[in-house]
Amino acid sequence: MTNTIKRGVTAYSYNKEFGLTMNLDDIMRDISDTGAKGIEILANSHIPEYPYVSDEWIEKWKRSLNKYGLEPAEYAQWVDSREYAGRELSTQESIDILERDFKLAHKMGFKILRTKLGVIDDTLTPVKNWPDFIKGALELAEEYDVYMCPEIHSPSLLDSKMVWDYCNFIEKEGTDRFGLNVDFSLFQEGKNALVGYDDGFPHPDQEHSPVSDFEQFIKYTIICHAKFMKVDENFREVVIPYNKIMALLRKHNWGGWMISEYEGAKADVPGHTSEQIKRHQIMLKKLLGE
Amino acid sequence: MLEKDLIQARGFKNTVSEDGTVTGFQVRVRLVYYRGIWLSQIRPGSVFVDGEEYKPDQIKWKFGNKVYSVDELSQTGDIMWNLLEPATLFVVKPGGLSMGYHDVKVDYLFSSSYMPPVIDTLISETTTGDHKRKLLLVE
Numbered sequence: 001m002t003n004t005i006k007r008g009v010t011a012y013s014y015n016k017e018f019g020l021t022m023n024l025d026d027i028m029r030d031i032s033d034t035g036a037k038g039i040e041i042l043a044n045s046h047i048p049e050y051p052y053v054s055d056e057w058i059e060k061w062k063r064s065l066n067k068y069g070l071e072p073a074e075y076a077q078w079v080d081s082r083e084y085a086g087r088e089l090s091t092q093e094s095i096d097i098l099e100r101d102f103k104l105a106h107k108m109g110f111k112i113l114r115t116k117l118g119v120i121d122d123t124l125t126p127v128k129n130w131p132d133f134i135k136g137a138l139e140l141a142e143e144y145d146v147y148m149c150p151e152i153h154s155p156s157l158l159d160s161k162m163v164w165d166y167c168n169f170i171e172k173e174g175t176d177r178f179g180l181n182v183d184f185s186l187f188q189e190g191k192n193a194l195v196g197y198d199d200g201f202p203h204p205d206q207e208h209s210p211v212s213d214f215e216q217f218i219k220y221t222i223i224c225h226a227k228f229m230k231v232d233e234n235f236r237e238v239v240i241p242y243n244k245i246m247a248l249l250r251k252h253n254w255g256g257w258m259i260s261e262y263e264g265a266k267a268d269v270p271g272h273t274s275e276q277i278k279r280h281q282i283m284l285k286k287l288l289g290e
Numbered sequence: 291m292l293e294k295d296l297i298q299a300r301g302f303k304n305t306v307s308e309d310g311t312v313t314g315f316q317v318r319v320r321l322v323y324y325r326g327i328w329l330s331q332i333r334p335g336s337v338f339v340d341g342e343e344y345k346p347d348q349i350k351w352k353f354g355n356k357v358y359s360v361d362e363l364s365q366t367g368d369i370m371w372n373l374l375e376p377a378t379l380f381v382v383k384p385g386g387l388s389m390g391y392h393d394v395k396v397d398y399l400f401s402s403s404y405m406p407p408v409i410d411t412l413i414s415e416t417t418t419g420d421h422k423r424k425l426l427l428v429e
Contacts, residue, residue, distance in 0.1 A: 015324035019292045019374045044326040045373050082403040082410065083367050084330050118403030 003255025007284050008038025008073040010225070011046050013262035014273050018045065021270045028068045030274050034281035038073030038257050039065075040114070043101060051100055058107050065109070073257045074149075074181075074223055075110035077101040081118025081127045088118070094133035095140070102137075102144035112223050112257065114181050115148040124156050131169055134178055141177040148178050149222050154185035158209040158217060167220050179222035185263070187211050188229070190239030195229035196265035211244040218252045229264040231279035235286065246287045258284065296322045297396055297423040298376050304386030304429060312386040315339075317425070318376040319396050322417045326373050327400050329358065329366040333411060335397025337381050344381045352378040387427050395422045 009031040117126040186209045266272045301318035334346045346360045399411040
């Protein structure tokens with residue numbers, strides 16, 4: 001059986017317009033216009049009463065999904081380890097934060113969580129107690145039917161100790177409730193100058209992973225962030241090698257959500273992100289043969 | 291809707307107590323970031339008006355219907371500063387500000403746990419640090 005790659009879009013893409021020229025309803029309409037079926041939201045950003053959400057709001061959310069023909073694809077959450085100045089969150093505090101999100105994500109219909117962990121150094125090594133609180137949350141994840149996925153994102157490299165630590169954890173615990181969110185920023189080949197960034201922020205030119213490194217991690221990959229910086233008028237991403245990435249995923253019959261995430265220049269120009277999302281979705285449709 | 295600038299012109303006015311005394315002024319600021327943050331993540335700074343500094347302990351922050359001192363902010367880890375709702379800063383200044391234009395500068399930072407600790411507040415320095423706006427006050 002062929003696994004299906006499903007197209008989605010993250011509401012994060014529109015962050016420079018959110019609250020100024022677009023609300024969540026506008027974002028959902030924009031996504032539905034592309035035929036994408038999945039939406040990612042950021043708990044901290046797009047849930048107005050977070051973390052104490054009323055049943056009325058949940059009902060409103062479900063009506064909106066229905067109206068725009070969208071499925072809840074991914075729910076971004078954070079364990080903000082340095083939430084309080086001068087100390088790190090304890091293991092139990094971290095589990096409690098995870099559980100609070102599991103409950104809410106479950107109510108909103110999400111199964112896949114982008115679980116962002118705090119880091120302790122320049123190479124983005126996660127906090128030391130991550131295996132303790134992730135392990136401590138595995139049963140809860142089962143109970144609420146959710147999957148925790150740390151995002152592997154540039155400047156991290158895919159074939160690195162951090163990622164192997166995650167994969168070894170998965171093997172050791174024999175769990176499928178923890179897996180990778182692979183962000184395609186990892187595979188950037190072209191220079192930032194090509195996408196219109198001149199100050200090097202937020203993605204300075206640096207070492208990236210070759211697409212071939214992805215092969216050994218595909219079995220641990222639950223969801224993909226189809227990161228893009230610029231899609232040109234011919235519907236080609238100018239710095240990220242989508243042809244190679246897609247060919248590899250198809251070779252391994254990978255199935256799951258592929259979430260368009262725009263992180264390019266001019267995101268504060270009204271309408272620019274919407275157009276880029278459309279171009280990117282056209283590119284994905286072509287690559288997927290839709 | 292939000293105003294694009296971090297410092298919101300809407301809501302800039304003097305504050306008056308129940309007995310009619312002008313106790314200070316208020317100014318609203320929005321969270322210029324892509325995600326909401328816990329109140330304890332805020333690293334409050336000073337407010338400057340026409341060059342005069344009002345230090346964090348002279349300022350209270352209002353979120354929703356609740357007013358917090360900076361000490362209270364640092365201990366509040368389960369209330370989120372929502373992106374769509376500017377915070378109202380209440381600044382103590384007996385007599386308030388005069389009618390007319392004022393150069394207002396606001397400083398606040400916040401911590402981001404997924405950034406290396408040595409640059410904990412770097413993201414916020416580029417987005418929310420050192421903001422200035424000329425505002426007009428009526429009363």
